[in-house]
Amino acid sequence: MPYTVKGAIARAEGAEVEIVDVVVPDPGPGDVIVDVQACGVCHTDLSYRDGGINDEFPFLLGHEAAGRVSAVGEGVTHVEVGDYVVLNWRAVCGECRACKRGDLKYCFATHNASRKMTLTDGTELTPALGIGAFIEKTIVHERQCTKVDEQAAPEVAGLLGCGVMAGIGAAINTGEVKRGESVAVIGCGGVGNAAIAGAKLAGASTIIALDVVDAKLEGAKEFGATDTVNTKDLSEEEVVAAVQGLTGGFGADVVIDAVGRPETYRQAFYARDLAGRVVLVGVPHPKAEITLPFLDVFGRGGSLKSSWYGDCLPERDFPMLVDLYLQGRLPLDRFVTETISADQIEAAFGKIHDGTVLRSVVKY
Numbered sequence: 195m196p197y198t199v200k201g202a203i204a205r206a207e208g209a210e211v212e213i214v215d216v217v218v219p220d221p222g223p224g225d226v227i228v229d230v231q232a233c234g235v236c237h238t239d240l241s242y243r244d245g246g247i248n249d250e251f252p253f254l255l256g257h258e259a260a261g262r263v264s265a266v267g268e269g270v271t272h273v274e275v276g277d278y279v280v281l282n283w284r285a286v287c288g289e290c291r292a293c294k295r296g297d298l299k300y301c302f303a304t305h306n307a308s309r310k311m312t313l314t315d316g317t318e319l320t321p322a323l324g325i326g327a328f329i330e331k332t333i334v335h336e337r338q339c340t341k342v343d344e345q346a347a348p349e350v351a352g353l354l355g356c357g358v359m360a361g362i363g364a365a366i367n368t369g370e371v372k373r374g375e376s377v378a379v380i381g382c383g384g385v386g387n388a389a390i391a392g393a394k395l396a397g398a399s400t401i402i403a404l405d406v407v408d409a410k411l412e413g414a415k416e417f418g419a420t421d422t423v424n425t426k427d428l429s430e431e432e433v434v435a436a437v438q439g440l441t442g443g444f445g446a447d448v449v450i451d452a453v454g455r456p457e458t459y460r461q462a463f464y465a466r467d468l469a470g471r472v473v474l475v476g477v478p479h480p481k482a483e484i485t486l487p488f489l490d491v492f493g494r495g496g497s498l499k500s501s502w503y504g505d506c507l508p509e510r511d512f513p514m515l516v517d518l519y520l521q522g523r524l525p526l527d528r529f530v531t532e533t534i535s536a537d538q539i540e541a542a543f544g545k546i547h548d549g550t551v552l553r554s555v556v557k558y
């Protein structure tokens with residue numbers, strides 16, 4: 195029997211979020227139904243609504259979620275009814291060219307549910323990032339569910355499903371930060387602060403937070419920043435000089451750009467030590483372009499990497515990070531600024547850029 199439950203959709207570009215009846219089909223082979231307990235409001239949901247991802251409206255928004263498996267389809271072995279899970283959008287296939295060469299984090303054929311959720315008139319919904327979790331029950335592929343320790347509250351654990359994992363992974367997976375290294379992080383929102391927490395977890399001894407808002411720099415200290423730089427009135431040269439001044443005159447071993455603008459990427463490029471690493475985790479605007487002196491790209495060496503979803507493997511990383519949180523070694527709960535109800539998602543979108551909210555999380 196299909197379920198009819200309330201879900202948050204974006205019907206058209208720029209249209210306000212609506213709470214409507216959504217029909218969730220019975221799980222097909224390999225599918226599971228998850229009763230969503232909490233789902234964070236991510237910038238990507240706003241991008242879907244604003245037409246910045248694609249135009250496959252209407253979208254069922256929400257993708258940073260935790261909940262409990264309530265039904266399973268034929269052949270499901272990965273989870274069972276009652277399991278407490280965090281949802282992910284990297285259910286690796288094991289068969290594509292990336293998986294076959296062992297680069298599972300680049301899997302190009304990740305699994306999604308075999309059946310579509312619809313409006314009551316039969317209109318198919320496009321679930322955000324193949325999940326769609328601003329809803330009481332959602333349908334996903336079994337491999338989109340990762341079991342984690344029940345002791346972590348859903349509003350905390352669910353955040354690993356996207357932005358927080360992206361930031362932590364940018365430091366520990368993509369940047370491969372090592373003990374004693376220096377790390378600079380540009381942009382101290384949710385993803386940037388997660389990168390700071392990741393750098394601390396990895397043992398970085400100097401962690402420099404850069405932002406244009408003093409309050410966000412203060413917040414960054416709670417996640418592990420050892421130094422802060424307000425870049426609001428600084429030129430590119432002054433930003434670079436500030437990072438060099440805090441790293442023995444050399445620049446940071448790893449610079450993580452959690453903003454993704456040409457100017458912040460140039461800051462990252464020049465604020466790293468010779469042969470250092472730049473990690474881009476902030477998503478650039480589709481029309482943005484960057485110019486760099488080609489000889490500097492060669493002469494400064496090192497590596498320029500992009501971090502997709504923190505290069506995470508959910509089955510490896512989610513349970514480990516939840517365990518570290520429960521041991522008091524990773525302040526995951528500090529990312530939850532407020533818990534809200536589903537009818538406050540639109541208001542939460544308005545707070546994404548105001549600098550006071552890391553994450554608003556809808557509780558079900």
Ligand SMILES: [Zn+2]
Binds near residue numbers: 294
């Ligand atoms: Zn694959």
Ligand SMILES: [Zn+2]
Binds near residue numbers: 236237258356357
């Ligand atoms: Zn997200």
